[in-house]
Amino acid sequence: MPYKDPERGRTYFRQYHQAHREIRSAQQKAYYQTHREGKLTYAREYQQAHAHEHHEASLAYSRRNTEKKRGYYVAHRDEQRASMRAYYMAHREESWAYTKEYQRTHPEVLKATQERRRAAKLRSPGTVTSGQWRAICKAYGSRCAYCEEKTKLTMDHVIPLSKGGSHTPDNIVPACRSCNSAKSAGPPKPLPAIRLLL
Secondary structure: OOOOOHHHHHHHHHHHHHHOHHHHHHHHHHHHHHOHHHHHHHHHHHHHHOHHHHHHHHHHHHHHOHHHHHHHHHHOHHHHHHHHHHHHHHOHHHHHHHHHHHHHHOHHHHHHHHHHHHHHHOOOOOOOOHHHHHHHHHHOOOOOOOOOOOOOEEEEEOOOHHHOOOOOHHHEEEEEHHHHHHHOOOOOOOOOHHHHOO
């Protein structure tokens, strides 16, 4: 019979669960084993249908608990590294296959990572995320900023990193391989007027 006072009902069930913890745990495990495939299928379908919300919630949690997570990692650094190393060694083939497939389906993430590493080696200030890189490409209509060809794009630093340019969104334009190679570490090239309005 439902309680008229919800808080009273919650208190009762909380106390009941604590008093019968072992029995409840055994019941839950038995139920899970009996309905394992159905629950896994439901979980996969739910995650796929709510991927965006799940991603946003994960980012929000990470932002709220950044210091806590960093503190835990520093305090357990050796354990964390040993655990990750052991997992990698036990699942090496799957890890390679996953990484290769992810890079194939997310080229903008790979490009952002490669350019971030190159900028770090040159000690250039700033950073550009894969999301910012996608936004830059979208602003230029997914075309080369110089010849306006719609082809595979690369990050071009208007002021080259080797000349002191920053690795920031305001110093990056999308460029085809040909235009990027032709410009190389030379001075900034003029952009088409239509693109300057973006």
